[in-house]
Amino acid sequence: MGIKTGKAYIESLRDDRDLYVNGERVGDVTAHGPYKGIINEMADHYDRFHDPEIQSRMTFPSPKDGAPVSNSFLLTTTWDEMLQRIDGETLRKDHTYGLMGRLPDFMNAFVTDVAAVPHVLGHKDKAFADNAVRYWEYCRDEDICLTHTLVDPKKDYSQGIEGQRALKFIRETDAGIIVSGARMLSTLAPVSEEIWVGPYLPRLPGEEDYALSFAIPVATPGLTFVAREPYASGRSRYDRPLSERFDEGDALALFDNVLIPWERVFVCRDVTVYNMMGPTFPGFLALQAIIRGRAKLRFMIGLASKIIDVLGREEQAHYRSLIGELCAYDEMADGLIDSSAREVLTKANAEIKNAANPDFSLEDHLKEMAALFAKPERGMVGMSTLRFFVPQMNKKIADVIRFVGSSSLVMTPTAADFAHPKIGPLLEEYIAGAGVTAKERVQVMKLAWDAVSTQFGGRQDIYETFFAGDPELGRQLHYQTPKRAGYVAMVDRLLAETNAADKAAD
């Protein structure tokens, strides 16, 4: 089939999913007001693939039947293919201003990462590898929109995994496995077609029942989603330019004796494979997330610049310096995308070689990769950028926006105020900006407020901190790098030189 249309995407959501929002079962999500904005954005995303002006930059011919499919599924093995992938992802992320962390590109890249390591998934039973590769092909050729959950909901941190009612294996049948329990946080779930469940924190020996990976339609019997309250509330686009368009939705996924057909199971009670998936991924997921981060950085630099323009402060050195620093981050982002892409290519080709090696041993691979760092030449640019550069850059930009906007971000009358016969003219008289009307000035401030301070903006902030996993865990992982011993050795060398010089001087 290949790329789908926006209309087909909307139709696919009418599946009577068991979704609850604000204490009500939604049923037809396309008829639920708060999701209309995001569904329109998603439909637009799918329709753009059919635009003859850009289609060749966003697609490649499916190996199955030659139909155009999104290049976010491209398992790139050459630099030319990588450039094509980066170009398509940049187009898509720029179009949505980097504000949609879970554009379908995210999971498309994820299933591509999974398809790159069939030798890991199939180390005991090739059927699981075949399932994963077939699923990647299915998502690619049917253009499936996926949500995902990797994290156990923690109701009580003092309890082990059993006490948390995390998703677990219950039993198996001829048809598949039965699972029950909860997972979170399923961003985009209200408007996705399928859910992918997989690993994040490593499982321990004894936790086999929790070592699962699979994918099923969101409308599978026994699967219920409880969504957080939507941030789109029917306000005008003038008042909430982002909340009304880009709220992707987040949900808790509750499984009650759900049957997962065997052909949709990728990991079943295998702690080793569960733990090895992430570390062996080439990193298509990370790369697309960094491209998304750069798009948002650029949008936010533009927004900060616009704020100082409408406030008449563009000539002030302090403001220029703040924004100048952000422009330098954008240069860094370009370099990080380039080096992450080269790293992904190296890793993808290494894993393709492993997959073709009849003597491949997961145990040996595990020894090599156990601490993620044991083979420093594999590189950690992509994950380091994702864990540190992107979140820190986002904090920085949000702070700059708040600083340059200041009270103007708060003093933002509504579209209704501007339409009022008495108040509208008064607002124009008292709060017009530099070369712009009051209504235009306030529009810029409302955009900034929505980006960093409304419910939508607050969620963006927490999303940027946590979407790539717990930052604390990231720091602990990086502490393990064997490179650190080399850094200490440098200091020892200088100390030794100092001592030798002192001795010679005595």
Ligand SMILES: Cc1cc2nc3c(=O)[nH]c(=O)nc-3n(C[C@H](O)[C@H](O)[C@H](O)COP(=O)(O)OP(=O)(O)OC[C@H]3O[C@@H](n4cnc5c(N)ncnc54)[C@H](O)[C@@H]3O)c2cc1C
């Ligand atoms: C907006 C948003 C969207 C998300 N979307 C998705 C999604 O679509 N799919 C998905 O699977 N997940 C998603 N996530 C979940 C994300 O993967 C997790 O938030 C992330 O992995 C961190 O886990 P946690 O929230 O359970 O944090 P916790 O593990 O509860 O940690 C909370 C805080 O405690 C600190 N901490 C924990 N343990 C220690 C320790 N031992 N020492 C010191 N500090 C510690 C952490 O650093 C962190 O700051 C999303 C999260 C957010 C916020």
